[in-house]
Amino acid sequence: MSRYIPTLSFHWFTPIYDPLLKWIMREETFKQGLLRQVGIVPAMQVLDLGCGTGTLTLMLKRAHPDAVITGLDGDSQVLDIARQKSRGMNIQWDEGLASALPYPDSTVDRVVTSLVIHHLSTEEKRRAFNEMYRVLKPQGQLHVLDFGAPHSAFTRLIAKYMRRLEETADNFDGLIPLFIKEAGFGGVEEAKHFVTIFGPLSSWRAVKGV
Ligand SMILES: C[S@@+](CC[C@H](N)C(=O)[O-])C[C@H]1O[C@@H](n2cnc3c(N)ncnc32)[C@H](O)[C@@H]1O
Known part of the structure; x- marks a missing residue:
């Protein structure tokens, strides 16, 4: 049985997650980048997988009020916490696991997942990408933001230390795009790269059925 890793590794850190991301990790920069990348149009079904306290989910809904988020x-x-932050907004909040998504096949237009994949063991990462593929409609898109392979000597140095944290080693070893391809996705590419004090982040896009 795999262990479940919450937001900041331990439940008692959860209350400081939002300020940490906002003030120390430049969350706004990379989440706005991801938002632009996703390409949502009205009535699309969008899943924010591993939504945490819902910051990105709320950004998606505010930018696209006519989408089903x-x-x-x-x-x-x-x-x-996410429910409290979203009072008055029409967002569905579901409890479930990335490795067993509680949705039927081919029903989602966009899966977005931010800073979640490095919480999953290698086997769970593979299962989660298989599940994302299953629930996406043909031509549906996957957008993943997470730690990625370093692009510079500086980020290689950070990655050397950060790879011991949670399940980040696959990320820093550049394996995430390979796992996405193995699940059946096409058009897998790194869309953006960001440098943070916790390590290099990449955002990837991929399409079901290319
Ligand atoms: C670092 S937080 C990221 C939250 C949010 N997506 C963001 O970008 O701020 C990782 C989240 O993944 C969730 N998570 C970890 N393992 C999961 C799993 N197997 N299935 C679903 N969610 C999971 C955690 O509960 C946590 O909320």
């Missing part, structure tokens, strides 16, 4: 996470504590 769902945030899913395996941790009821972060979902409670």
Whole structure:
């Protein structure tokens, strides 16, 4: 049985997750970049997988009020925070696991997942990408933001230390695009690269059925 890794590794850190991301990790920069990358149009079904406290989910809904936005996470504590932050907004919040998504096949237009993949063991990463592929409609798109392979000596140095944290080693070893391809996706490419004090982040896009 795989261990479940919550937002900041331990549940008692959850209350400081939002300020940490906002003030130390330049969350706004990379989440706005991801938002632009996703390409949502009205009535699309969009899943924010591992939505945490819902910051990105809310950004998606504010930018695209006519889209159907769902945030899913395996941790009821972060979902409670997300529900409070989204009072008055029409967002569906679901509790569930990345490796067993509670949705039928081919029903989602966009899966977006931010800073979640490095919480999953290698086997769970593969299962999660298989699940994302299953729930996406043909031509549906996957957009993943997470730690990625370093592009410079500076980020290689950070990655050397950060690879011991959670399940980040696959990320820093450049394996995420390979796992996405193995799940059946086509058109897999790194769309953007960001440098943060916790390590290099990449955003990838991929399409079901190319
Ligand atoms: C670092 S937080 C990222 C939250 C949010 N996506 C963001 O960008 O701020 C990682 C989230 O993934 C969730 N998570 C970890 N493993 C999961 C799994 N197997 N299934 C669903 N959610 C998971 C955690 O509960 C946590 O909320």
